[in-house]
Amino acid sequence: MADVLTDAMRKAEHEMVVCNACRYCEAYCPVFQAMEERVTFQPADLTYLANLCHNCGECLYACQYAPPHEFNIDVPRTLSRVRVESYESLAWPSFASIAFRRPWSATCAALAAGALTLAPVARAFMARATNKPAAFYDVIPHDVMVTLFGVIGLFVFAAIAIGHRRFAGGANPGDSRATHKGLRHGRLVSRQRAVRDALTLKHLHATGEDCVDAEEQRRPWRRWLHHCTFYGFALCFASTAVAAIYHSVFGWIAPYAYTSVPVVLGTAGGLGLVVGPAGLLVLDLHRDAALTDASERSLGFAFLTMLLLTSVTGLLLLVFRGSPYMPALLVVHLAIVLALFVTFPYGKFVHGIYRGAALLKFRREESV
Numbered sequence: 001m002a003d004v005l006t007d008a009m010r011k012a013e014h015e016m017v018v019c020n021a022c023r024y025c026e027a028y029c030p031v032f033q034a035m036e037e038r039v040t041f042q043p044a045d046l047t048y049l050a051n052l053c054h055n056c057g058e059c060l061y062a063c064q065y066a067p068p069h070e071f072n073i074d075v076p077r078t079l080s081r082v083r084v085e086s087y088e089s090l091a092w093p094s095f096a097s098i099a100f101r102r103p104w105s106a107t108c109a110a111l112a113a114g115a116l117t118l119a120p121v122a123r124a125f126m127a128r129a130t131n132k133p134a135a136f137y138d139v140i141p142h143d144v145m146v147t148l149f150g151v152i153g154l155f156v157f158a159a160i161a162i163g164h165r166r167f168a169g170g171a172n173p174g175d176s177r178a179t180h181k182g183l184r185h186g187r188l189v190s191r192q193r194a195v196r197d198a199l200t201l202k203h204l205h206a207t208g209e210d211c212v213d214a215e216e217q218r219r220p221w222r223r224w225l226h227h228c229t230f231y232g233f234a235l236c237f238a239s240t241a242v243a244a245i246y247h248s249v250f251g252w253i254a255p256y257a258y259t260s261v262p263v264v265l266g267t268a269g270g271l272g273l274v275v276g277p278a279g280l281l282v283l284d285l286h287r288d289a290a291l292t293d294a295s296e297r298s299l300g301f302a303f304l305t306m307l308l309l310t311s312v313t314g315l316l317l318l319v320f321r322g323s324p325y326m327p328a329l330l331v332v333h334l335a336i337v338l339a340l341f342v343t344f345p346y347g348k349f350v351h352g353i354y355r356g357a358a359l360l361k362f363r364r365e366e367s368v
Helices: 007-022 030-035 043-052 058-062 075-090 094-101 103-126 142-171 184-200 221-250 261-286 294-319 326-346 350-366
Strands: 212-214
Touching: 007 030, 007 043, 007 075, 030 043, 030 350, 043 075, 043 142, 043 350, 058 075, 075 094, 075 142, 075 294, 075 350, 094 103, 094 294, 094 326, 103 142, 103 294, 103 326, 142 326, 142 350, 184 350, 221 261, 221 294, 261 294, 294 326, 326 350
Parallel strands: none
Antiparallel strands: none
């Protein structure tokens, strides 16, 4: 992680000093509670606080020093910019960090690469197709799918793991109090609390009220749509895992019945990944621009669009799997999934990884 204060970090440092003196917002979220434990703010501290922020927006409308005041305190947007800079500095390999500055270019390039990879493969194997209904593996054989997505999956896992290690190493330096708490039970409790915070999105309604979209406008949609997106993704992953067990352990070859476990899980997850991303796209378009930096908003739009395309093409493939359109739909769907996988370490997906690590650090500090 970079040890140099960028312009965004200098502004964040200034705002944290002002907030530390004021402390009006100390009950709003963990950012202000963690901030109060610090007298000075190094790049690692600012990166940690930025990723701990849930961008609920409450502090902007409560702040007496917010624009048009001369202090120009806008904590949500400032930390939003620092977050994106942290994504860039933590990226591996480092040259790939350009994807965070040009998310739409990176997404389009990944989509083109996915299509150029899968279309020739499908054309080569369809020459010996059996013309059976929904014969997915006549279009692209199972072994080819596993090899291709397996290799890319290993790279993606490595890139995310290295980014997480860099973040955790910077956010938890060797002299941190969190490393000296010593009690295994305390660590376990902190981990459990952090996981619960992440899974329930506690800090999008920490004080019993929902986060804001604009001044004096509170609605639960942002939290609910995040839940649809996250748990929809989890259900789709579970569907893939069950299908892999069916194929590898029991020798049951796709397609599976509409009432089978993989199809039910995948359908529920796909619907969640339609409702969640589509709703968040609409919500973000109407949300106060002062709450989020333009760079993070662009990252979010690209990621949500890819999730939406993945779920829509997957559901269409399920509906038309017995039709002549199946081969084309399969190639399109797999190309989008491949592009989504490739961009995981270089798009908004990583915010969940770093925010989870930040929540864990917060709970560990809290227990000291």
